[in-house]
Amino acid sequence: MHIFDSVQKTKRKFTPLEEGKVTLYVCGPTVYDDAHLGHAKSALVFDLLTRVLEANGYTVTYARNITDIDDKIIKKAIEQKKDIKEITDFYTDAFHTEMQAIGVKRPTLEPKATQSLEAMYALVQQLLDKGHAYQIADGDVYFDTASDSKYLSLSHRIQNEEDKQERVESSSFKRNSADFALWKSVKDDSVTFDSPFGAGRPGWHLECSAMIEKHLAYKDREFAIDIHGGGADLLFPHHENEAAQTRCATNHALANYWMHNGFVNIDGEKMSKSLGNSFFLKDALKEYDGEVLRFYLLSTHYRSDFNFNTEDLMHSKKRLDRLYRLKKRLFGVAQNEEDTAFSKALLETLNDDMNVSTALALIDDMISSANETLDTAGKHKQLKRETMANLAYIEKVLGFGLKNPFEYFQFGVDGATKEQIDALIAKRNEAKKAKDFSLSDSIRDEILAFNVNLMDTPQGTFWEKI
């Protein structure tokens, strides 16, 4: 398997630190609001990565944190006059529900910031002891970026004159302008934690390093973990700072490979509150099947920026429809999980830095040739068995095609409407039997008014929501 390392900026062969095992850490959500399509994209990308790694035989330990200490959470709690935990529990549950709806499996570990405070204190203490951090008069603890010769090596940034100027101007608290807070002292009685450095709250970069040390890190290796992932925006400053903390506090670097997924834009615009509800996952899920969203969001390369729009989404859905129509044709055929030439080829292309586009082309080809054979007369026992295996592999590795194919095509149609449609179909079939085609066609138009397409097949008449 090869993955693109966004720090070395090159595709590298993946070699785990420990044979057969992979440790993966991805920055998860701050639970103060609903998940948007960008959260979905990131979760989907690393869900896919996990599946591909597992398909290669690795045992993956995947940790994705829940940030439940944050100024925005506190702000929301005050605004809504609610308990902090009430807010964070609510959005954590919502996150889980929505991720499940788009087929994202739960990570192995989901550490919460509130449960990792001891690990954070330990990390800050190590940094203080080693002279990589300092505490100022009002209690804040800062990371001393000047003490880390490798600072900015991750994001390849260069400290320029402007920064140095700024440094002089705002030199009242921090030694260098780039220094970031490890611990923020809080004097009021809002939300504080009693640390060895006084009452306050952790800096936002600290959490990830601490959790990795506590839950994932190899103690005796050059790197704490194999792969660290997140959104493209996190490379700087978040990951840069994480890497600096870990490098300076412990005897190892943070991660061997860094992976960053591209951004989701909506109709060419960067996501923002001004776009209203259009970017919340929960709202998209009201309109579209979660698997359609999964398929669409994963249909282009994970590193590219993604322009979300409903027109492309519908076009993408038509591609997934083909998969489900083949499933309909094979409905009732026994499950099968044998290896096939197709599954081998599929994994091979996914192993190339998760080339989903080529994988989809392989799937389209597989579907076409299966349909072609099925269209011809005769028994197709062997083909059906293999195709079932191919479909099962697609389900396992890509997470597409998990639903009942008939239900898939009935998304968003309520029970009463279904009964009406079924009744109309029965009426139409009688008209057809009597060769009253003008009546049967007018019934079809009636059904079409529900946005429902009819298909007459040897197995009977089926319908699909358009």
Added chain:
RNA sequence: GGUGCCAUCGCCAAGUGGUAAGGCCGCAGCCUGCAAAGCUGCUAUCCCCAGUUCAAAUCUGGGUGGCACCUCCA
């Protein structure tokens, strides 16, 4: 201003030195009572200019046009 990324058919999108995958849309045909679905066939020389090479969408230089990060952010 600093750093970096991108530009491939009407739309979405692979391919990164060996002569342009795939999907949507469109056209033609087979199938169908007619449709739908399915199948078959057809549809681009890769933003512009110059260079390197036997060979470039793929490498180099220049230009034009987008975008991202540098502040909370997936």
